[in-house]
Amino acid sequence: MSTSLITLGTADWLALLTHFLSLSLLAVGGAITTVPDMHRTLVNQHHWLSDGQFNASIAIAQAAPGPNVLFVALMGWHVGLNAGGGLGAGWVGWGSALLGVLLSMLGILLPSTTLTFAVSRWAHQNRELRAVRAFKQGMVPVVLALLLATGWILTAAHGADLAHWPLWLLTACVAVLVWRTKLHLLWLLGAGALVGALGWV
Amino acid sequence: MASPFPDSPATCDATSPTPHPRPHSLTELFWAFTALALQGFGGVVAIAQRELVDKKRWLTQAEFVEDWAVAQVLPGPNVVNLSLMIGDRYFGVRGGMVALAGMLSFPLVIVLVLAALFAGVSDSAMVQGALRGMGAVAAGMIAATGLKLFAALKQNVLGALVCYALAAMTFVAIALLKLPLISVLLGLGGIGALWAYRQLGRLEKAPA
Numbered sequence: 001m002s003t004s005l006i007t008l009g010t011a012d013w014l015a016l017l018t019h020f021l022s023l024s025l026l027a028v029g030g031a032i033t034t035v036p037d038m039h040r041t042l043v044n045q046h047h048w049l050s051d052g053q054f055n056a057s058i059a060i061a062q063a064a065p066g067p068n069v070l071f072v073a074l075m076g077w078h079v080g081l082n083a084g085g086g087l088g089a090g091w092v093g094w095g096s097a098l099l100g101v102l103l104s105m106l107g108i109l110l111p112s113t114t115l116t117f118a119v120s121r122w123a124h125q126n127r128e129l130r131a132v133r134a135f136k137q138g139m140v141p142v143v144l145a146l147l148l149a150t151g152w153i154l155t156a157a158h159g160a161d162l163a164h165w166p167l168w169l170l171t172a173c174v175a176v177l178v179w180r181t182k183l184h185l186l187w188l189l190g191a192g193a194l195v196g197a198l199g200w201v
Numbered sequence: 202m203a204s205p206f207p208d209s210p211a212t213c214d215a216t217s218p219t220p221h222p223r224p225h226s227l228t229e230l231f232w233a234f235t236a237l238a239l240q241g242f243g244g245v246v247a248i249a250q251r252e253l254v255d256k257k258r259w260l261t262q263a264e265f266v267e268d269w270a271v272a273q274v275l276p277g278p279n280v281v282n283l284s285l286m287i288g289d290r291y292f293g294v295r296g297g298m299v300a301l302a303g304m305l306s307f308p309l310v311i312v313l314v315l316a317a318l319f320a321g322v323s324d325s326a327m328v329q330g331a332l333r334g335m336g337a338v339a340a341g342m343i344a345a346t347g348l349k350l351f352a353a354l355k356q357n358v359l360g361a362l363v364c365y366a367l368a369a370m371t372f373v374a375i376a377l378l379k380l381p382l383i384s385v386l387l388g389l390g391g392i393g394a395l396w397a398y399r400q401l402g403r404l405e406k407a408p409a
Contacts, residue, residue, distance in 0.1 A: 026382055027276045028390075032343060036375050037382040052329070055336040060315050062339040066238045066308020069278035073309055074316055087320060101313070105305075112277025113285060117297060120286045123271050130401050136274045137357050137401075138394030141364040142386065144347045144354070145371035151344025152376040155337060167337045174341025179348040188338050196334020197327040 006048060008083040013103060016048070016079060020072065020107025025115065028139055031069045031108055032058075033146040036153050042075065051157050053078040058154065063189050069108065076104025151175065166201040222258050224291055227299045233257065234284050234303030249280060259287070280304065358400045359393060367393050 008016075019041055023034040035058070042048050049057075057078060061071035077097050081087065084096025126132055155171045158164055174188055195201050224230040237252045254265050272282035281304060288300030322328045354364045371389050374380045 023382070025276045026386055027278070028274065028386065030278050034382055036379065040379065040381070052332075056316075056319065056332050059332055059335040059339050060319065061312055062342065063335060064308060064312045064315055065240065066311065067278050067280050067304060069281060070305070070308055070312045074312055077313065077316055081320070087317060101309075105309075109277065109281065109301075112275065112282070113297075113301070116272075116275050116277060116282045116285050117289060117294060119275060120268075120271055120282070120289070123274075127271075130398060130405070133358075134398035134401050135394050137359060138392075138397035139274065139390050140357055140393075141354060141359065141367040142371045142390045142393055144350050145368035146375060146382075147347030147350070148344050148368075149372050149375035151340045151342075151347070152372075154340035154343070156376075158333060158336070167333070170334065170337040171341040171344070174338045175344040175348060178342050178345030185342060188342070189335050192334035192336075192338030193331040194334070196330040196332065196337075199326070199330050201330070201334050201337060 005085065006079075006082045008048075008079075012046075012048075012083075013099070015046075016076070016100070017103040017107045020076075020104050021111055024108050024111040027108070027112060028143055031072055032150055033143065035150050038072075038075065039153065039157070042079070048079045049075065049082060053082075055154065055157055072108045073101045073105050076100035076102070079104075170195065170201050224259065227292060227296065230288055230292065230296060231299050231303040234288075234300045235307055238280075238304045238308050249283060253287070259291075358397050358404065360400070363393075363396060 019038075023031075023037060026037075027034045039054060043051055043054050054075065057074035058071045061068055061074055064070070077100050080097035080100025081093065083100070084093040087093045087097070089096075123132060151171065155168055158167050170192065174192070177183055177188065178185065224233060233252070237249050240252075250265060253259050254262055260268070268283060268286055269279070272279045272286060275282050281301060284300040284304045285297040288296035288298070290296070292299065319328065319332075351368075354361065357364050359367070367389055371385060374385045374389070375382070
């Protein structure tokens with residue numbers, strides 16, 4: 001996944017920030033539910049990062065400990081790398097990559113964090129209110145289906161044609177194992193890395 | 202309020218009606234959330250429950266579930282919202298910020314180091330393959346989280362038929378038609394919320 005060079009002006013950095021700002025309040029069910037929109041904007045529309053970098057961001061954040069929202073920081077990191085010429089470019093590369101991290105995390109967290117502070121106290125007081133309960137329950141099926149759609153899109157990013165059937169099989173097997181067993185997720189990630197490194201998927 | 206012996210819960214709670222342990226300082230809050238974030242591979246919520254409820258007993262099981270419901274409904278990462286709410290309760294906005302910093306600081310450094318290491322070897326076919334395999338596994342994990350939570354739809358006031366219809370339409374709209382998220386959330390989510398509002402109204406009117 002060599003760095004693909006792009007040029008970002010001030011307006012583009014602002015657009016990166018506002019993209020994540022605009023998704024923050026839509027991320028009901030976690031930032032991962034906005035992955036389809038991130039892919040549409042960052043990869044398909046602006047070409048700020050490649051499909052490979054996009055998926056690596058999610059895979060690395062999943063493999064590492066901590067909240068999965070850090071995949072957003074890695075997307076910013078990769079956009080910054082592409083804009084600054086990579087870590088080989090010295091301070092410019094590092095600065096650009098860290099700016100990407102800062103703007104993307106600020107964007108994805110600032111609106112939702114502010115809202116959480118404002119609403120959580122109020123919701124705690126009014127948890128029996130009909131409108132509060134209706135909002136919670138009405139959103140549930142949509143949010144759950146979004147998780148399934150995210151799994152689908154991440155797999156399809158590698159190719160939806162028949163030639164990629166081993167990848168789809170791997171995803172489906174993992175989905176069933178995680179759904180039905182308490183197998184530790186690290187074993188599954190390790191197994192995925194192994195079959196991938198051996199070139200089986 | 203402040204006990205002269207903050208580390209001896211048996212004595213410091215003797216005068217209070219509910220012996221409810223709580224974090225005594227922002228530093229303790231920070232390290233508590235750092236510790237649970239660093240244990241959380243592929244999902245922090247299970248660790249958060251074990252640490253905050255079972256071990257530290259800052260929250261009862263009922264309080265945790267209630268907070269989790271709100272954290273889930275609000276936009277933003279669930280565990281991030283949860284850490285904000287808990288920190289806020291003990292130390293106000295400062296507490297929320299400190300809990301959030303605990304949740305993100307060390308894990309952020311770890312993912313950046315992993316990404317930097319990865320960049321050095323990224324052109325190797327084996328690394329490319331490993332990442333592709335891990336990506337497929339991650340995709341399966343995310344889908345499985347959705348599948349697991351489908352069990353919760355049984356108690357949903359919408360009823361099974363409406364739930365599955367909304368879920369199916371959402372999947373088609375996002376995964377196959379690739380519609381923008383906002384229109385799907387406002388459209389299908391709005392229909393769901395309005396329908397739930399109507400159903401709840403009926404339940405309230407109907408005699409138990």
